[in-house]
Amino acid sequence: MKIIDAHLHVFPHEEYAERIARAANHENSLTHLKSVYEDLGIIGGVVMGNRPLEDTRPEYAPFLVYCVGLDRIPLGPEYVKKQAKLVEEHFQNPQCVGLKLYPGYQRFYIYEDWMEPFYELAVKYNKPVAVHTGLTASEDALLKYSHPFVLDEAATKFRDVQFIMCHFGEPWYTDAAAVIEKNPNVAVDLSGILEGKIPDFEAFTRKKHMYLERMRGWLEYLDCYDRFMFGTDWPLANLEDYIEFTKYMIPFEHWDDVFYRNAVRIYHLPFTGKEA
Numbered sequence: 001m002k003i004i005d006a007h008l009h010v011f012p013h014e015e016y017a018e019r020i021a022r023a024a025n026h027e028n029s030l031t032h033l034k035s036v037y038e039d040l041g042i043i044g045g046v047v048m049g050n051r052p053l054e055d056t057r058p059e060y061a062p063f064l065v066y067c068v069g070l071d072r073i074p075l076g077p078e079y080v081k082k083q084a085k086l087v088e089e090h091f092q093n094p095q096c097v098g099l100k101l102y103p104g105y106q107r108f109y110i111y112e113d114w115m116e117p118f119y120e121l122a123v124k125y126n127k128p129v130a131v132h133t134g135l136t137a138s139e140d141a142l143l144k145y146s147h148p149f150v151l152d153e154a155a156t157k158f159r160d161v162q163f164i165m166c167h168f169g170e171p172w173y174t175d176a177a178a179v180i181e182k183n184p185n186v187a188v189d190l191s192g193i194l195e196g197k198i199p200d201f202e203a204f205t206r207k208k209h210m211y212l213e214r215m216r217g218w219l220e221y222l223d224c225y226d227r228f229m230f231g232t233d234w235p236l237a238n239l240e241d242y243i244e245f246t247k248y249m250i251p252f253e254h255w256d257d258v259f260y261r262n263a264v265r266i267y268h269l270p271f272t273g274k275e276a
Helices: 017-021 030-040 080-091 115-126 146-156 172-181 203-209 207-223 240-249 252-267
Strands: 002-010 044-050 064-070 098-100 128-130 163-166 186-189
Touching: 002 252, 030 044, 030 240, 044 098, 064 080, 064 186, 080 115, 098 115, 115 128, 115 172, 146 163, 146 172, 163 172, 172 186, 172 207, 203 240, 207 240, 240 252
Parallel strands: 002 044, 044 064, 064 098, 098 128, 128 163, 163 186
Antiparallel strands: none
16 A cells, blocks of 8 residues: 655754654654655655745655745735745745645634735645644644634635645544535645554553544544545654554545545645655
């Protein structure tokens, strides 16, 4: 079975990344990532870009593509013209497959009118827009901006945009499911739900039974496995654990779609073989 990691981060030489990678029983290096990908049958990954927006030709390994990220920069109507121009330059880079937004970490609503130039570019270049939803890693973030309901308003207002709800809006699975059911232009990645290394997976499923069954219940309710994608949020979680977790949550007959086909279709990916 081929696998694509539809959501990861590359943080070279950052202490935070070093720490969480060690906790996940990994090393924070592309050499290690490539090796683990090869061992697990992961042929490529989609990096959620955390590099400067001005770096319109970032260098990523051949087995990686990226979404240009609007993070660590001021956002608002006064900045849009310049930033949209840079986003368009990224979209013209073959290795750029989408746009990533970080509401919650940044204090803005993704449905505001001044965001329209970014969405117009996404439609023009046929690039999906990935959106952080749910809990945040920072106590300084505000959850009202990252609740799944903000994605409902954006998806309704900008109906031609293919949105991706990162992290399935966890832990607001009920609200996330309502947004997904209502809006056919919203897909989902299942990244960021685990962290660290799980020493005993069976014990983990017993301890987290309520949480996992609630999530799996909403997946079954939606029954739209053609819109869900495997993702890990590397280096946050152990990759082998994440594959086992996703197999636990997704019925066997939908594994090929969730692990591979959906990402290829939604992100228009070039991965076809053992790129890693």
